[in-house]
Amino acid sequence: xxxxxxxxxMDCAEGRAANLPCNHSTISGNEYVxxxxxxxxxxxxxxxxxxxxxxxxxxASLIITEDRKSSTLILPHATLRDTAVYYCIVRVRGYxxxxxxxxxxxxxxxx
Amino acid sequence: GAVVSQHPxxxxxxxxxxxxxxxRSLDFQATTMFWYRxxxxxxxxxxxxxxxxxxxxxxxxxxxxxxxxxxxSLTLSTLTVTSAHPEDSSFYICxxxxxxxxxxxxxxxxxxxxx
Numbered sequence: 001x002x003x004x005x006x007x008x009x010m011d012c013a014e015g016r017a018a019n020l021p022c023n024h025s026t027i028s029g030n031e032y033v034x035x036x037x038x039x040x041x042x043x044x045x046x047x048x049x050x051x052x053x054x055x056x057x058x059x060a061s062l063i064i065t066e067d068r069k070s071s072t073l074i075l076p077h078a079t080l081r082d083t084a085v086y087y088c089i090v091r092v093r094g095y096x097x098x099x100x101x102x103x104x105x106x107x108x109x110x111x
Numbered sequence: 112g113a114v115v116s117q118h119p120x121x122x123x124x125x126x127x128x129x130x131x132x133x134x135r136s137l138d139f140q141a142t143t144m145f146w147y148r149x150x151x152x153x154x155x156x157x158x159x160x161x162x163x164x165x166x167x168x169x170x171x172x173x174x175x176x177x178x179x180x181x182x183x184s185l186t187l188s189t190l191t192v193t194s195a196h197p198e199d200s201s202f203y204i205c206x207x208x209x210x211x212x213x214x215x216x217x218x219x220x221x222x223x224x225x226x
Contacts, residue, residue, distance in 0.1 A: 034214060043117070043204045043217035044155070087154075096143040096208070099215055101155040 004088045009106040012082075018075040020105050022088030025069040032093045033064060035073045037084040038104070044087065047073065051093075078109045114138055115207050117218030125226055126197060132190045132221045134161075134205030140185035141207035146178075149202040149220075161188040161205075195225045 005023040012018040024033065032051050036044040048055055048062045050071075055062040061074040075082055087104040091097065114137040122130050134144055142163040147155040159180055160168040167180035177199075179191040188207075192199055204220040 036217075041202070041220070041222065043115075043206075043220045046214045046216060049214055096160075098145045098157050098160060099206070100157070101147075103154050 004090055004102055006086070006088055006102065006105045008103060009108070011108050011110055012075075012078045014080060014109050014111050015077055018073075018078040018082065018107060018109070020073040020075075020086050020088075020107065021070065022073070023070045024088070024090045027068050027090050028092075030092050031090045033062065033068075033071050034089045034091060034099070035060070035062065036087045036089065036099075037082075037107075038087065039081075039084045044101075047086075049093075078107075080109050080111065083107060083109045115205060115216045115218040117205055117221050119221060120219060121222045121224075123224045123226065124195065127194055128225075130192045130195055130223060132192075132203055132205075132223075134188045134190070134207070134218055136186045136207045136209075136216075139207075139209040141188075141209070142185060144182060144188040144205055144207045145215075146180065146188075146190050147204045147206065149204060155204060158203075159190075161190075163188075192223065195223070197225045199223065200225045 034049040035047040038044045050062045064071045085104040085106050089099050116135045118133045144161040146158045148158050149155045158173045161180045161182040163182045169175045182188040202220050206215050206217040208215045
């Protein structure tokens with residue numbers, strides 16, 4: 001699986017957009033970009049994933065660069081409940097394969 | 112959506128006790144489930160892959176006789192920490208993937224504290 005690099009921490013003002021970057025310069029053509037978050041003392045929560053097109057769901061938007069070497073997770077209107085560690089994971093999509101978690105980005109949403 | 116349930120959410124017990132943690136897929140069948148461990152201020156680390164009807168696959172450095180895994184049905188995997196010691200205190204998390212290439216779903220974790 002390709003390695004990802006994320007900033008260790010970020011702050012965001014409540015109500016503003018939170019933009020979390022992820023570098024995955026060694027990503028392969030069949031690897032997807034997944035984003036999860038982990039709120040303190042809970043299991044990771046799935047947010048969104050994509051291959052090469054930008055994706056949007058009720059939680060967030062995922063912007064993947066054309067060369068697929070980096071991506072950005074966007075939380076359009078961050079709330080205090082979005083304070084969590086966000087993990088960017090690159091992996092082939094399929095059944096029966098685990099996820100490899102890096103240190104992630106600790107996002108603090110400030111009032 | 113797909114839900115993975117873990118039980119119990121928290122366990123506090125004495126050193127030497129064996130502790131069983133259950134992981135259930137509530138609305139899908141999972142022939143493969145994963146068990147992770149997370150120490151404070153660290154990321155999740157894969158411990159083992161649980162395979163329905165066959166032996167689990169353990170990651171390097173994880174003692175298979177210490178962490179017994181049983182995956183007896185398509186919706187249930189159990190992790191038993193045998194003769195637990197304080198150094199086994201950690202946050203244990205399971206996960207599973209529904210069929211069809213859906214994202215992996217995680218349980219809410221079990222916080223194990225060994226006194």
